[in-house]
Amino acid sequence: MTGRIFDIQRFSIHDGPGIRTTVFLKGCPLRCKWCHNPEGIGPEPQLSVMAAKCVGCKACLAACKEGALALNGSQKVVIDRARCTSCGDCPPVCDPKALEMVGRTATVDEVMAPVLRDREYYRASGGGMTLSGGEPLFQPAFAGALLKAARAAGLHTAVETSGFAEWAALDQIRPDTDLFLYDYKETDPHLHQAFTGQPNAPILENLRKLHAAGARILLRCPMIPEFNARKEHLDGIARTAGELPRLIGVELLAYHRLGSSKLRRFGFPTRMPESVKSPDAEAVREWNAYLARKGVRLVNAPPGAVSKVAGP
Numbered sequence: 001m002t003g004r005i006f007d008i009q010r011f012s013i014h015d016g017p018g019i020r021t022t023v024f025l026k027g028c029p030l031r032c033k034w035c036h037n038p039e040g041i042g043p044e045p046q047l048s049v050m051a052a053k054c055v056g057c058k059a060c061l062a063a064c065k066e067g068a069l070a071l072n073g074s075q076k077v078v079i080d081r082a083r084c085t086s087c088g089d090c091p092p093v094c095d096p097k098a099l100e101m102v103g104r105t106a107t108v109d110e111v112m113a114p115v116l117r118d119r120e121y122y123r124a125s126g127g128g129m130t131l132s133g134g135e136p137l138f139q140p141a142f143a144g145a146l147l148k149a150a151r152a153a154g155l156h157t158a159v160e161t162s163g164f165a166e167w168a169a170l171d172q173i174r175p176d177t178d179l180f181l182y183d184y185k186e187t188d189p190h191l192h193q194a195f196t197g198q199p200n201a202p203i204l205e206n207l208r209k210l211h212a213a214g215a216r217i218l219l220r221c222p223m224i225p226e227f228n229a230r231k232e233h234l235d236g237i238a239r240t241a242g243e244l245p246r247l248i249g250v251e252l253l254a255y256h257r258l259g260s261s262k263l264r265r266f267g268f269p270t271r272m273p274e275s276v277k278s279p280d281a282e283a284v285r286e287w288n289a290y291l292a293r294k295g296v297r298l299v300n301a302p303p304g305a306v307s308k309v310a311g312p
């Protein structure tokens with residue numbers, strides 16, 4: 001069994017409890033405007049181009065049989081993505097590492113080898129393995145095989161998912177998943193479609209089915225100024241959480257602009273307006289306090305949110 005991954009990150013502390021290894025699977029059916037892992041969108045390996053590192057030596061131009069590379073007026077590499085076949089011939093000749101292939105095919109054993117290396121850390125911290133992406137369920141059989149292997153090794157398992165998948169795929173990995181980190185991106189169906197390219201109805205239906213099936217779920221809500229960071233959406237989060245009594249809780253994830261530069265590396269247009277900034281700590285506290293006042297159980301809320309709740 002093989003699958004496509006683009007990273008294995010050891011010592012992750014934000015993808016579930018304890019110290020974890022996060023495996024990033026390639027491929028995603030959504031196109032969130034605020035995506036911060038654009039290298040996870042496409043299912044195939046992709047060429048990352050960091051023109052700022054280019055010294056203009058032209059070695060890659062000679063290596064590329066497709067004529068996909070050129071230098072611009074500033075003697076920096078530029079790529080014609082329509083011609084690039086992702087053959088991987090150019091990165092090895094680029095000494096300053098301006099070119100890099102992201103994404104590779106790996107067997108379950110190849111992924112599990114580095115994951116199992118940190119067993120002692122997981123044991124000491126209550127950590128384990130998390131599958132992320134992309135969307136892990138874009139490769140349901142591979143995700144399922146990784147989770148089974150982790151479980152067989154006695155590891156805690158978590159899956160970070162948008163929930164946009166066939167119910168059968170979610171149901172299949174459910175018995176081997178200790179924790180679902182389930183995204184809730186936008187309450188308004190029209191805005192959800194506009195922001196992510198997909199409807200939210202199947203995501204909500206899967207969430208309810210997963211909850212009814214007894215899965216442990218943490219609802220994770222990216223909060224994006226000028227997009228979903230508004231009262232109506234917070235009300236929607238509170239309403240949804242209220243319908244799911246066994247939910248572990250809600251975690252708000254404040255937007256950061258890190259993904260914008262990565263988008264350029266992979267040839268995606270920068271879709272977020274420059275005016276969209278990372279929210280300040282006070283805004284994040286306000287959002288958390290608002291949900292807490294509505295009775296939502298919060299996870300990883302910043303200090304101060306609780307005292308605000310307790311206040312007048």
Ligand code: SF4
Nearest residue numbers: 054055057058060094
């Ligand atoms: S090989 Fe690297 S440094 Fe040389 S021109 Fe190509 S991208 Fe630039």
Ligand code: SF4
Nearest residue numbers: 064084085087088090
């Ligand atoms: S990956 Fe292959 S086709 Fe694409 S630019 Fe590099 S050498 Fe050319």
